[in-house]
Amino acid sequence: MSGTTTAAVGLRRRAAGAGANRWVVLVVLCVSLLLVAVDATVLHVAVPAVTEDIKPGAIELLWIVDTYPLVCASLLILFGTLGDRVGRRRILLLGYALFGVASALAAFAPDAQVLIVARALLGVGGAMIMPATLSILRQVFPDRRERALAIGIWSAVAAVGAAVGPLLGGFLLEHFWWGSVFLVNIPLMLVSLPVGRMLLPESKGDGKGPWDVVGALMAAAGLFGAVLGVKRLGGGEGLGPATVVPLLVGAALLTLFVRRQRRRTYPLVDLKMFARPAFSTSVGCIVLAMLALVGLELIAAQYLQLVLGLSPLETGLRLLPLTIAAMAAGLFGARMLRRFGPRRMVVFGFCLTAGAVVLLTAMGREDNATLMLSGFVLLGFGLETTLFGAYESMLSEAPQEQAGGAAAIGETSYQLGAGIGIALLGTVMNAAYAPGISAVPGVPAPAAASASHSLGEAYDVADRLGGATGEALRSAARDCFVHGLHVTLLVSAGLLLLGAVMALRLPRVMHCEPEGAKVEVPAPREVAESTRVSA
Secondary structure, three states: OHHHHHHHHHHHHHHHHHHHHHHHHHHHHHHHHHHHHHHHHHHHHHHHHHHHHHOOOHHHHHHHHHHHHHHHHHHHHHHHHHHHHHOHHHHHHHHHHHHHHHHHHHHOOOOHHHHHHHHHHHHHHHHHHHHHHHHHHHHHOOOHHHHHHHHHHHHHHHHHHHHHHHHHHHHHHHHOOOOHHHHOHHHHHHHHHHHHHHHOOOOOOOOOOOOOHHHHHHHHHHHHHHHHHHHHHHOOOOOOHHHHHHHHHHHHHHHHHHHHHHHOOOOOOOHHHHHOHHHHHHHHHHHHHHHHHHHHHHHHHHHHHHHOOOOHHHHHHHHHHHHHHHHHHHHHHHHHHHHHHHHHHHHHHHHHHHHHHHHHHHOOOOOOHHHHHHHHHHHHHHHHHHHHHHHHHHHHHOOHHHHHHHHHHHHHHHHHHHHHHHHHHHHHHHHHHHHHHOOOOOOOHHHHHHHOOOHHHHHHHHHHHOHHHHHHHHHHHHHHHHHHHHHHHHHHHHHHHHHHHHHHHOOOOOOOOOOOOOOOOOOOHHHHHHHHHHO
16 A cells, blocks of 8 residues: 555656656757747848958858758758657757857858858758757647647747847947857857756657658758749849749659658658648648738838838837737737637737738838837737747647657748748839839939839939939839838738638637646656656
């Protein structure tokens, strides 16, 4: 009798320890995510300093900025599914190590070529880290109620990282050289590597069948081509061979990848997940939400700086309420999901965001801080509500053994949505902006053609023309930009309402394990080892 009681007490203590350790694991995963999110945006403010120091060419500068997201997006499925096969914790720790080494290489890069290679290695490390954090989170929090809270904290940290990147970069550049924006990663990685090794639990998929190496490389090459083509479209490169060829090759490889996965007994990614309405709808909602967010943030930053004349720091501070509202939505997301269910939560998020976008159409040539504050707060809260509900539904719908692949699909849709958003909304913006420039009297046709490319180029042309003609061009370009902004906002609102209609396919209620149901909680390495020893 006493032996049975002692065993029961021991089991309860180990379960309590595992429960406490779940939240420690979440902290470690959030630190990982924070580093990757910060690194995705921190370089933006350092570009002028990099240009002045190592003097890259125009093409080299483009690759310095774009290599990281391009490589990262291409390899998410490869490393997400590899983690399911060899161990998610192992892939995450290797990602930590590579991220630290690549950060040191980038910080002390003597020329543009080395910096491009370092940024590519950072992309590889990021692709190892991002899906691993979500898949481990899925494993560590098997109870959906707790997992929803964990995803809320995880998404709030992602929002913080995206906002902190430019602010941290600006602070470091004021006190140190441009390499410090990369060097700051190294101490955190040196801490995360041993702490992660001690605390993170190892988890794998079911291990059935061989890992599809050919399929993984096919997916990576196809995504590289697709993302590269979309990025070139977003950069205004037009439909030239350098844009069309990567898009066609990428689309062909991805089509072949899908056909290959359908034929295989043990596919790299189980495409049957897309037959589940909740999973496929969640992925579509992530794409649409990111499509609206990234394009709008880019255009809003141009509006704040070029129309209102704010500094980069003032621009960052104006956009900060959006991030704070997104953090709040992430932290309250679990409670909203339990109360309203995935369908109503995501539909509400899309509708709230669309309303915020329509509200922002009242922005004009004059500064209206109150209007922007209200619009950005609603925009941030609505978008994060949408993304939270979509990510949680996607992860919960995926089988646990496919957690890495599901997380990789979610992160890939996030990256593709961002790229498509810049391309699509940038095209809408240019189509609405350019026609009005040619109608300015006294401006030569070649100058008007240059000014029609962007508001920044229009200002340069106006400065060269000078006098009344230059001032007329400057004023007309500002008016055309504001008109283009309004058209782009209305198109975004339409896309967001389309997302709300799509979200009606999500489940009405949040299905959870019944109270008292047996839920296996993976313990960290030391807890598991002590369990085996005591046994």
